[in-house]
Amino acid sequence: MNLLTLDPTQDPEQDLILPSRPHPVHKTPPAFRNFVDVDGICWLTFDTPNSTANVWNMDTLDELDSHIEDIHRDGLIRALVIRSNKERVFIAGADLKNLLTLPPDELNELIAMGQDVFTHLESLRIPKIAAIHGACVGGGFELALACDWRIASDHESTRIGLPETQLGLIPAWGGSTRLSRLIGLPAALDLIVRGKLLKADHAKRLGLVDEVVPVENLQALAKKLALGDTQVKHPHFHFSQLWPIPRVLRMKARGALLAKYPWMKHETSAPLMAVEVVTQGASKSFEESLALEQKTMRELMASSMTRSLITTFFAKEAASKKLPAALVNVPTRSLTNVTVIGAGVMGAGIAYALACKGSRVLVCDTTADFVARGAGRINQLFSDGLRHHALTKLQARDAQDRIGYTFATPPLHHMDLVVEAVVEDLRVKKALLADLAKRCGDQTILATNTSALSVAQMAEGIPHPERVIGLHFFNPAHVMPLVEVVALDQTSPEVVATAMRFVQSLGKTPILVKDSPGFVVNRILMPYMLGAVQLAERMRDPWIIDEAMLEFGMPMGPLRLLDEVGFEVALHVEKTLRAAFGDRIPKTDLLQNMKDAGMLGCKNGLGFYLDDEEPNPDVLPLLKTKEVPGMRSKLEISSHLQKLLQAEAARCLEDGVAASAEDIKLAMLLGTGFPPFRDLFPLSDTGILPVSSPGFQPGPSMNAG
Ligand code: NAI
Numbered sequence: 001m002n003l004l005t006l007d008p009t010q011d012p013e014q015d016l017i018l019p020s021r022p023h024p025v026h027k028t029p030p031a032f033r034n035f036v037d038v039d040g041i042c043w044l045t046f047d048t049p050n051s052t053a054n055v056w057n058m059d060t061l062d063e064l065d066s067h068i069e070d071i072h073r074d075g076l077i078r079a080l081v082i083r084s085n086k087e088r089v090f091i092a093g094a095d096l097k098n099l100l101t102l103p104p105d106e107l108n109e110l111i112a113m114g115q116d117v118f119t120h121l122e123s124l125r126i127p128k129i130a131a132i133h134g135a136c137v138g139g140g141f142e143l144a145l146a147c148d149w150r151i152a153s154d155h156e157s158t159r160i161g162l163p164e165t166q167l168g169l170i171p172a173w174g175g176s177t178r179l180s181r182l183i184g185l186p187a188a189l190d191l192i193v194r195g196k197l198l199k200a201d202h203a204k205r206l207g208l209v210d211e212v213v214p215v216e217n218l219q220a221l222a223k224k225l226a227l228g229d230t231q232v233k234h235p236h237f238h239f240s241q242l243w244p245i246p247r248v249l250r251m252k253a254r255g256a257l258l259a260k261y262p263w264m265k266h267e268t269s270a271p272l273m274a275v276e277v278v279t280q281g282a283s284k285s286f287e288e289s290l291a292l293e294q295k296t297m298r299e300l301m302a303s304s305m306t307r308s309l310i311t312t313f314f315a316k317e318a319a320s321k322k323l324p325a326a327l328v329n330v331p332t333r334s335l336t337n338v339t340v341i342g343a344g345v346m347g348a349g350i351a352y353a354l355a356c357k358g359s360r361v362l363v364c365d366t367t368a369d370f371v372a373r374g375a376g377r378i379n380q381l382f383s384d385g386l387r388h389h390a391l392t393k394l395q396a397r398d399a400q401d402r403i404g405y406t407f408a409t410p411p412l413h414h415m416d417l418v419v420e421a422v423v424e425d426l427r428v429k430k431a432l433l434a435d436l437a438k439r440c441g442d443q444t445i446l447a448t449n450t451s452a453l454s455v456a457q458m459a460e461g462i463p464h465p466e467r468v469i470g471l472h473f474f475n476p477a478h479v480m481p482l483v484e485v486v487a488l489d490q491t492s493p494e495v496v497a498t499a500m501r502f503v504q505s506l507g508k509t510p511i512l513v514k515d516s517p518g519f520v521v522n523r524i525l526m527p528y529m530l531g532a533v534q535l536a537e538r539m540r541d542p543w544i545i546d547e548a549m550l551e552f553g554m555p556m557g558p559l560r561l562l563d564e565v566g567f568e569v570a571l572h573v574e575k576t577l578r579a580a581f582g583d584r585i586p587k588t589d590l591l592q593n594m595k596d597a598g599m600l601g602c603k604n605g606l607g608f609y610l611d612d613e614e615p616n617p618d619v620l621p622l623l624k625t626k627e628v629p630g631m632r633s634k635l636e637i638s639s640h641l642q643k644l645l646q647a648e649a650a651r652c653l654e655d656g657v658a659a660s661a662e663d664i665k666l667a668m669l670l671g672t673g674f675p676p677f678r679d680l681f682p683l684s685d686t687g688i689l690p691v692s693s694p695g696f697q698p699g700p701s702m703n704a705g
Pocket of ligand 1: 473
């Protein structure tokens with residue numbers, strides 16, 4: 001039930017309501033309701049029929065505009081409160097699906113319309129209050145910026161900000177212009193360029209909202225503000241903060257972006273364009289700044305980069321909320337009691353992520369020392385989480401209370417799920433699974449976090465193999481958004497569907513994959529990383545490879561990534577993949593030679609880079625002197641390595657490791673940061689082929705289900 005009682009019949013002002021003027025007839029059922037109370041306050045409620053969200057399109061903007069016009073003409077209304085009747089959404093911004101399908105002239109019309117309607121709203125000569133409960137993002141916050149007061153509920157669903165740059169867009173309905181005038185240019189620039197969403201209290205600290213209250217008090221506060229009898233004050237930003245030399249800020253912001261994302265030099269980049277719009281707009285007139293927003297938005301909407309970012313956004317949304325068609329009607333159960341075996345890097349991250357989302361977690365390792373080390377890791381994650389405001393003190397304490405530790409081997413019959421994250425050794429994992437099968441109930445789901453080993457071999461001979469599944473989290477497990485869900489032929493549809501829903505409940509995206517060496521991500525990544533090492537072995541300056549891939553758009557170069565993964569793990573995965581795919585895995589001695597020379601990557605601060613992130617000069621004596629012909633420029637290097645990624649991605653699709661090219665691309669995007677604007681499947685125009693994989697058979701019983 002919605003906590004805001006918006007039905008006039010339930011409203012405290014119900015017996016005082018005056019009928020409002022009817023508004024013009026629209027093509028779609030009305031999305032707004034309004035009533036005017038006896039104090040002359042107009043309560044305008046956005047409540048799109050048959051939808052959990054409110055979004056802007058031509059119809060909803062038009063409807064809002066006619067309400068504003070009514071208020072303009074009605075001399076008796078003394079204040080306007082805009083609110084939503086959705087449980088978790090105030091206004092979710094523009095309707096992106098609609099944006100993608102509009103022809104250019106209608107798109108331009110829509111961009112102009114949003115600006116006009118919000119300017120119309122701003123011009124009302126009465127107090128205007130946005131009473132925000134739930135997501136208030138993009139065009140939703142741009143509406144709020146056109147109001148005089150922004151008040152927000154402290155509910156966890158309330159998120160406020162302008163995330164447009166994340167989708168290759170900029171705030172173009174006045175957001176780029178109004179925010180710097182509200183909170184000062186430096187803070188506005190930072191928020192818009194990063195596209196960050198804030199919780200209500202953080203938004204208040206930065207001045208995005210004026211007051212934060214429990215949702216039950218939101219309406220009362222709105223009324224007080226409307227009547228002008230309140231102690232609430234607008235946060236005050238000095239004029240000097242508003243105009244601190246926009247050109248200097250522009251240079252700084254551009255420099256920081258290009259240093260972090262060198263690919264932006266060559267591509268249409270929304271964050272870079274946002275820097276221009278926000279800094280230039282700050283020294284222009286309001287109208288000129290709005291015109292610049294419009295012009296830039298039109299350019300961005302015409303770019304393939306923006307379209308691929310929006311398409312990818314939809315693919316991710318679908319994968320993180322829906323199940324594959326074959327599983328939609330399969331019953332699922334909730335998994336509350338979980339055991340994590342192995343308190344190493346992955347076990348600690350998984351246990352922390354699960355406890356933060358409400359699971360009761362028992363962490364097991366073999367000795368008291370290993371358990372203590374694991375507990376130390378987990379406590380460190382809580383400290384980091386608190387420092388970065390990822391959770392409150394209360395949430396951290398509750399989550400910590402949900403974690404228990406043991407180095408014994410207790411019965412685990414009451415467990416809903418056991419995830420093993422012990423060393424990557426088939427014999428160890430097989431023995432562990434056999435032991436767990438005895439200690440757990442028949443219904444307990446047994447999951448492995450293996451990076452590349454065969455889950456089927458691990459599960460050989462255990463009773464009730466229908467409960468075995470792979471849950472491949474990525475490192476760091478509490479941060480990385482992807483989990484590969486590995487279904488065996490014998491895994492039951494209920495177990496697969498339950499595991500996928502469980503992953504979604506963690507706020508992560510599950511991709512269903514077949515039990516095949518390296519699954520999707522490691523299989524595609526390994527030839528690429530080893531290909532990079534093979535090149536490195538024959539280059540005078542191997543670190544140029546990382547520079548080349550950063551310019552290509554990867555968030556981290558392959559050599560630095562290998563340092564992060566660790567040479568021991570990488571060599572282990574290489575062995576598994578070489579056994580499966582032979583010469584397709586590029587041959588190189590360098591990694592083994594580095595390991596033999598005592599270099600293990602980040603684990604001991606000695607890899608291709610040192611602890612201080614400087615190149616490690618001790619790598620140079622291990623290189624071969626002969627250069628690789630045709631691999632001098634960064635473009636040649638990135639194109640060679642991109643081909644390795646593409647070749648293995650195509651084979652993954654052919655072998656049916658995932659259901660579609662779209663799934664494979666999404667897995668690479670979420671698991672490795674593969675740039676969504678690059679082609680992984682070069683035959684398609686968009687890089688995303690919505691084709692089914694011919695060989696994808698997620699288990700016979702599942703198809704039947
Ligand atoms: P780790 O070496 O940090 O931790 C392994 C832990 O398991 C150690 O604490 C060890 O004492 C414990 N252990 C070993 N045998 C055990 C047993 N029989 N019972 C209970 N505990 C036992 O290893 P890490 O990096 O956490 O990897 C664990 C698994 O996760 C491996 O299968 C690995 O391939 C996989 N993985 C690793 C990733 C990474 O980046 N490190 C990423 C994704 C998966």
